[in-house]
Each structure stands twice: as structure tokens, then as C-alpha cells.
Amino acid sequence: MSGQTRTLTLADVAAAAGVSLSTASLAFSGNKPVSEVTRERVLAAAATLGYSGPNLLARNLRQGRSGVVGIAVGKLSTAFQDPAALPMMDAVSQVLGSAGMGLLLMGDDDGHARLPLDAVIYAVCGRDTWAAYDDLVVRDVPVVVVDGPSWAGASLVDVDHRAGCVDLGAHLHGLGHRRVATVTLEASHPQRERDAGLREVFPDAVTIGACPSDLAAAQSLAGTYLAERPDVTAIVCQSDVQAAGVVLEARRRGLAVPGDLSVAGFDGVPTPWLDLVLTTVVQPLAEKGRATADAVLKRIEGEDVADVVLPVELRVGDSTGPA
Amino acid sequence: MSGQTRTLTLADVAAAAGVSLSTASLAFSGNKPVSEVTRERVLAAAATLGYSGPNLLARNLRQGRSGVVGIAVGKLSTAFQDPAALPMMDAVSQVLGSAGMGLLLMGDDDGHARLPLDAVIYAVCGRDTWAAYDDLVVRDVPVVVVDGPSWAGASLVDVDHRAGCVDLGAHLHGLGHRRVATVTLEASHPQRERDAGLREVFPDAVTIGACPSDLAAAQSLAGTYLAERPDVTAIVCQSDVQAAGVVLEARRRGLAVPGDLSVAGFDGVPTPWLDLVLTTVVQPLAEKGRATADAVLKRIEGEDVADVVLPVELRVGDSTGPA
DNA sequence: GGTTAACATCGAATCGTTTCGATCGAAACG
DNA sequence: CGTTTCGATCGAAACGATTCGATGTTAACC
Structure with missing residues (x-):
């Protein structure tokens, strides 16, 4: 009522529900079983207080990941004008999305060094973006390169x-x-x-x-x-x-x-x-995207990833004929 | 040497440099003046230890922001096929980028509810994305809508x-x-x-x-x-x-x-x-993008933002003539 | 009936910073 | 010379969760 309403924390919810902080956390995350009745009591308390769920920044710190994957695409408008880029990006976004991760656009220009990325994809990689690459290596950020060339420490996804x-x-x-x-x-x-x-x-x-x-x-x-x-x-x-x-x-x-x-x-x-x-x-553009996203996810989990080279297929149309 | 090398923290650097943790932090952030000699000592210690700079997730938690702005664009490949979308996105990305923030693509589909976004732009907003909107309101995430319609609590950037x-x-x-x-x-x-x-x-x-x-x-x-x-x-x-x-x-x-x-x-x-x-x-596509990004930045700072409606201009070309 | 196993819950440690307020010495001031 | 001001530094308190290990409690098993 009087004064600035302090930010609600999980601790408040736990207190209101009469359970410990850790139990309240489990009720939300489901990382370990919680009895049905307790879970409901916690969620009810949260609803009553107007608590909108665990603070995501705190979770990120604790878990050591941001849930965000960067994709270097040079100048935005140039990169996306290539109709071949879109289906690939679409697939990447979809696979990452269903893993709960987001895709962040990295232009050539700016200081994305200040963002905590879990991994970076070099897609339509201009020469310019290489500078930032060294920085990523230092910070141990997994890198996946699409359409080569292969870099030390980076996973590769390519077509033949x-x-x-x-x-x-x-x-x-x-x-x-x-x-x-x-x-x-x-x-x-x-x-x-x-x-x-x-x-x-x-x-x-x-x-x-x-x-x-x-x-x-x-x-x-x-x-x-x-x-x-x-x-x-x-x-x-x-x-x-x-x-x-x-x-x-x-x-x-x-x-x-x-x-x-x-x-x-x-x-x-x-x-x-x-x-x-x-x-x-x-x-196989969509497959290229999926392979890229898969590689990213695996690298984030710390697994090793073999380079991928996808096959292509000749399609004979009406634009070629006998000499 | 022996055993797993524990993650380096700023505390390690501070110890190595013989200064307090807080001073070391200031040496990196520059948020308050630090004598030249101390700063150098800290940076030298960091270089020696192989410390790659303050952990960004920790900083985010402390500062209460992620540095990431989401942009809802429906299906990726559809949204970007519109040539009018690109110059705008380009401008948005540029302005946000120079403010040290990143732009995260939000497809219709996925659970971006789990990402800590500082603000969200509704650009080529499909009806589908509205559901997520309520969630943003609850979580007090500023929203900027491009090309209307106006929503309660959202800032608006539009053209006439x-x-x-x-x-x-x-x-x-x-x-x-x-x-x-x-x-x-x-x-x-x-x-x-x-x-x-x-x-x-x-x-x-x-x-x-x-x-x-x-x-x-x-x-x-x-x-x-x-x-x-x-x-x-x-x-x-x-x-x-x-x-x-x-x-x-x-x-x-x-x-x-x-x-x-x-x-x-x-x-x-x-x-x-x-x-x-x-x-x-x-x-004025670029200006629309800039106005959007400006609105986003202001809203993140907690400022109020007036709705913007940019003027358009008729260009008479060669495709119209007397009836 | 005694030993295990599984489950639900809790307390405490941890993630790695930033930032507030205090301290201390030196410079500036009247 | 006494007092104020300022700059540099420090210690400690956040930031808000997740998760490890321990503690009871109850069900299962031979």
C-alpha cells in the first residue's frame, strides 16, 4: 500500500505458501518431484501475490547460460535478400526455438561482445566478422560456421x-x-x-x-x-x-x-x-539449418560435433538444352 | 596443472593484483574513477591469468537487464521476404547495436517466454503473437508496436x-x-x-x-x-x-x-x-526503424514515449498516366 | 519385522558481479 | 591552521534464483 512495492521474489511466494525457498523453486521448475498439493499451494500463492515467475536473469546466472545464440550475418538487409538464406534461418530458428533458445542477429558493426551468448553461428560471414571471432575463442563460446571455411575450434556445416x-x-x-x-x-x-x-x-x-x-x-x-x-x-x-x-x-x-x-x-x-x-x-536449405542448430545445441552441451557436409542434387529444368 | 581449472572470477584477478574486488570491478567497468596505475595493474593481472572479462550473466543479474530486445516477426521467411521490412530492421538493429543491445528474432512458434528480454518489438505482428503479449504485460516488459494497431501499454510507431x-x-x-x-x-x-x-x-x-x-x-x-x-x-x-x-x-x-x-x-x-x-x-523505412529503436531504448530507461506517426510521400513515377 | 528404496521437503551454499556507504589521505580553501 | 571537498579504495550487501546433501517419512520387499 504505502511506498514503492518491492519486487516480488520467489522467497515471498515461498513464505506465503508456507514452504521453503527450495521447494517453491522446484514447484516452478519441476526439476525434482513435488507433491501435487504443494505445487498447487505454491502456484496459488504466486497468483495471489501477482508473481510472474522466476526471474530469468537469476536463473541464467545460476545455470551459466543465457539461452541466446548469436548469428553473424554481416549487413542485415544484404544477408536476407538472398533467398537461399531464409529457409535456412527459418530452420535454425525453429530448432533452437523448440529447445527454448533464441536467435540473436549480429550485424557487422556493433558491440555484441557485451552480450552473453551461449554460441555463435557464422552464416553469411563477411571477413569483417572475423575479428569478433578471436574474442569468442577467448571466451570459450562455441562457434558453428555455415558454408565454410573451417576455422580452428569451430564446427562446420556445409553442402557439397x-x-x-x-x-x-x-x-x-x-x-x-x-x-x-x-x-x-x-x-x-x-x-x-x-x-x-x-x-x-x-x-x-x-x-x-x-x-x-x-x-x-x-x-x-x-x-x-x-x-x-x-x-x-x-x-x-x-x-x-x-x-x-x-x-x-x-x-x-x-x-x-x-x-x-x-x-x-x-x-x-x-x-x-x-x-x-x-x-x-x-x-537442402532447411536441412542445412537444422544441422546447424543441432550442432549448436550439441556444442552448448559440451559434446563434440563432427563436421557436416550435406549432399546436393542436380535438378535439370527447362533452361538448359543441347548446344 | 593438476585438476580441473576452476573458472576464473574477478575475485581471482583482484587478489592477483592486490586490490579489492570492488576496485577490480571499477577498473573494468569504469563506472567510477580508478587511478591509472591501479587500472593497469588489474588489467595486467587479468591478462596474466587469462581472465576474459567480467561474467556477463552476473552483470545482467546485478543490473537487472539482459541487453536483448526481442522482435516478433511471425514466420521468419515470410516476414523477411517483404522488401519493406529489411531497411527498417536494419535501422533498428543499428541503433540498438550502438547502444550495446542485441536484437532477437521471435518466431510465432516457440517459447521465448523463457528468455529475459528487456523489451519487445511487434513488427509484422500476426494475430498469433498476441497471446505472448499478455505475458509480456504481466512481466512488465516494454512493448513497441510498429504499424499499429495501438495496444494498451504499448508504444506505437507508425506511418500515415x-x-x-x-x-x-x-x-x-x-x-x-x-x-x-x-x-x-x-x-x-x-x-x-x-x-x-x-x-x-x-x-x-x-x-x-x-x-x-x-x-x-x-x-x-x-x-x-x-x-x-x-x-x-x-x-x-x-x-x-x-x-x-x-x-x-x-x-x-x-x-x-x-x-x-x-x-x-x-x-x-x-x-x-x-x-x-x-x-x-x-x-521512410529507415526512419521508422530508428524511431522504433529510440522508443525501445527510452522505454527501457523507464521514460514515457509519445506515439509516433511518420509522414509519407507520394512519388509520381511512370506507371500512372491520364485515364 | 527389519532393511532398502523412494519420495518430499528443507537449509545452506553458490553463481560472479555491481554498487552503496564508509574510510582515509591529500589537496583546496578561507 | 582548521575545515571542507574530492578522489581512490575497500568491505559488505545486494541481485534472485538453482541445486547439493541431509533429514525425516512412508511404502516395498523378502
Whole structure:
């Protein structure tokens, strides 16, 4: 009544219920059996007092974990624009969520060093985020890296970029293509692996250039290249979005796809701006996310985790045809 | 050497440095002045022992805050597919980040009730997330709602959807349009406001239907409508993505935009799949994000925050013309 | 009927800081 | 020179739970 109402604690509830502090704690957490009648008495007392449950910060301190996993994604808006990122993040969030943990976005910029994270995922990892990595190692925070490269002390979840591109190359070679060009991503582990895979089949593939997974960027890149009327019969892109851009641009210039030019992508994401099925390498995105989350949870429990490399699958669509 | 190395605490550092625990704490936090020589002695001791800084969970408990702000976004992949969401999130993350706070994604599904959040943002708030809202109120967690509706106890950040649509309607009316149709979003506060605004100018506007902010969905919706060869001269969409879909579909059916049909959108986001500038209502997305983050920070400090309604701006592009 | 086992409850220790209030010496002031 | 002020340091009290080990109490078993 008079004066500031002090914060309610579990001790207050215990007193009101006529049980010990420890019993009240058990009534809430259920970590050890409590008789039904006592539990109800405690919960009733809590309801009467208006106690809204154990203080989570106190629990965190005692248990030595925060329940929060960070995910480094570089610049937010860039990272999420990649349609391949979303299904993965979705799966991660779902698995962690059902384990009672939350996913915290870590931009490049800011001082997340001050947040108590139970683990960190390096997903669309820019070079910039590596600095923070050392700090995590010092603080013994488990790290899981998605899409390589492998770091000391970090667990790895990856897909077999290389094999996928080999398959794709073989497919094109089988169709009779001999002169192919490629649109790549900016330098990164997946970029290097995919390129290497393609070059196992076509060592002399022409690199048109690198650009982000962005429709307009790929379109303009393809535009300047196609303007020179090159004699390639196929263009392999390192993402479906790029491939879509190339298809649109080719058509704009009067080239039939796949009649005059075959185009292939990577990822296996929806391409709503195309009316054909893209030939591409399909990543198991959701599974990648789940594997990542599983690795995180295991690492938090202190278990060792073997690196994971998931298989990919070539999907032959309508965007590739005989040379 | 022998045995498990116990966790290092600030007390160990203090002892090694020959100062009191409280002084050691101050040396790290800088919350009160400490002589230069003592600070260095403490930091040196910490470095020698391999102490990686004060335990953040303990600090959180003591200070009564976690440094984490939740953001409710419904299903992750859906929320982030909306290009209008990203610049806002980006701004939120940036402002919070520079205040040393982190942004935690809250999906519909899971038990984020167990995480100690300092505040929660309801952004792309589905009906589903409301249940959790009551819980937040009980626990006295500040809530900021973006894009309405206003809830008891929550701060509000919004843009003037209604006025924007009135302006847009006036623009079309000025061009001579009298029969217009509209593509709306699923029921939500912005949806209702935008519709109401349009109907201030065109009370009899035909509702084509509702769909998510998704190119393909809008395209198919527009397709079935345009197939009936309606006599409308303009279609107003509640998002730019929808508008882009309508433009593409109209052209596919041989209608010139804006010659035969004017099309307008809402948001002011890039539409890379169009070669024209969309007439639209431009939201100040980054500012919306900043305002949201500011409100969050103030509410955490216990300050009261006035609701914010940001102005929008009509951008006349090439997708609308005389009726 | 005596020995175990299982269960419910309790008291006390612990998690590792931050921060309040007091102390002490030195500098500033009139 | 006596008094105030200030800065640096310290000891002790929070912060609010979880959990270990101990203590009765009752049920089960041969």
C-alpha cells in the first residue's frame, strides 16, 4: 500500500505458501518431484501475490547460460535478400526455438561482445566478422560456421558445392556444350568451391565477372558480356537469382533460352520472375539449418560435433538444352 | 596443472593484483574513477591469468537487464521476404547495436517466454503473437508496436498510411481516373488504413482481392481479374511488389502501362523486375526503424514515449498516366 | 519385522558481479 | 591552521534464483 512495492521474489511466494525457498523453486521448475498439493499451494500463492515467475536473469546466472545464440550475418538487409538464406534461418530458428533458445542477429558493426551468448553461428560471414571471432575463442563460446571455411575450434556445416557443380558441368557437357562462361559470387568459400567444381569439367570456362546474388546486378553484368556476341553456348551462374537475371537479359537481346543459350544456377530457390524451371543445383536449405542448430545445441552441451557436409542434387529444368 | 581449472572470477584477478574486488570491478567497468596505475595493474593481472572479462550473466543479474530486445516477426521467411521490412530492421538493429543491445528474432512458434528480454518489438505482428503479449504485460516488459494497431501499454510507431493513400487517390483522380480497382494485403492495421484512405477518394473502388506482398501471388490475382476485361483504368496496390506483379501481368496480356492501365503501389522499395519507375507512396523505412529503436531504448530507461506517426510521400513515377 | 528404496521437503551454499556507504589521505580553501 | 571537498579504495550487501546433501517419512520387499 504505502511506498514503492518491492519486487516480488520467489522467497515471498515461498513464505506465503508456507514452504521453503527450495521447494517453491522446484514447484516452478519441476526439476525434482513435488507433491501435487504443494505445487498447487505454491502456484496459488504466486497468483495471489501477482508473481510472474522466476526471474530469468537469476536463473541464467545460476545455470551459466543465457539461452541466446548469436548469428553473424554481416549487413542485415544484404544477408536476407538472398533467398537461399531464409529457409535456412527459418530452420535454425525453429530448432533452437523448440529447445527454448533464441536467435540473436549480429550485424557487422556493433558491440555484441557485451552480450552473453551461449554460441555463435557464422552464416553469411563477411571477413569483417572475423575479428569478433578471436574474442569468442577467448571466451570459450562455441562457434558453428555455415558454408565454410573451417576455422580452428569451430564446427562446420556445409553442402557439397563442388560436387554439385561437377554434376552440373557434366550435364552441360553431355548436352554437347564446350564453350561455357560463368557468373560468380564475390570471393568466399562457396564461391571458390563452386568455381573449382565447374572447372573440373570446363577448365577453360570464361569468367564473366562477380556480382552479388541480385537480379539487376546479374542482368547488367550479362548485358555487357552478351553485347560482345560471344560464342559461348552456356552460362553457369553461382546462384539462381543471377541465373534468372541472365535469362531475362538474354531474352531481352533476342536470344532464346535454352535454344540459343543454356543457363544454369545454384541453390534451388523459387524464381518467380521466370516462366521456366531453372536447371540448378538444389541445396537442402532447411536441412542445412537444422544441422546447424543441432550442432549448436550439441556444442552448448559440451559434446563434440563432427563436421557436416550435406549432399546436393542436380535438378535439370527447362533452361538448359543441347548446344 | 593438476585438476580441473576452476573458472576464473574477478575475485581471482583482484587478489592477483592486490586490490579489492570492488576496485577490480571499477577498473573494468569504469563506472567510477580508478587511478591509472591501479587500472593497469588489474588489467595486467587479468591478462596474466587469462581472465576474459567480467561474467556477463552476473552483470545482467546485478543490473537487472539482459541487453536483448526481442522482435516478433511471425514466420521468419515470410516476414523477411517483404522488401519493406529489411531497411527498417536494419535501422533498428543499428541503433540498438550502438547502444550495446542485441536484437532477437521471435518466431510465432516457440517459447521465448523463457528468455529475459528487456523489451519487445511487434513488427509484422500476426494475430498469433498476441497471446505472448499478455505475458509480456504481466512481466512488465516494454512493448513497441510498429504499424499499429495501438495496444494498451504499448508504444506505437507508425506511418500515415491513410494520408498517403489519399494523396495517391487524388493523384489518380486528377489524371481523370474514375473507375479504379485495388489489390489489398491480408487483413491488418496498415491494410485497413490504406484501404480507407483510397476510399476517401474512390468510395466505389473494386477490391480485386487480397494477397501477400509476393510477385507471383499478385500476378495470378491480377490475371484472373484482367481476363474479364474490366473497364477500370487504374489499379492501386497496397505494396510495390504487388504493383510490380500487376504491371507484369497487364503487359503479358497486351495492356500498356500506363497507356491502357495505370498501376500504383505502396512502400517505395526497389522493383528490379520493372523497367519503369513505379508511382507509389514512399515510406521512410529507415526512419521508422530508428524511431522504433529510440522508443525501445527510452522505454527501457523507464521514460514515457509519445506515439509516433511518420509522414509519407507520394512519388509520381511512370506507371500512372491520364485515364 | 527389519532393511532398502523412494519420495518430499528443507537449509545452506553458490553463481560472479555491481554498487552503496564508509574510510582515509591529500589537496583546496578561507 | 582548521575545515571542507574530492578522489581512490575497500568491505559488505545486494541481485534472485538453482541445486547439493541431509533429514525425516512412508511404502516395498523378502
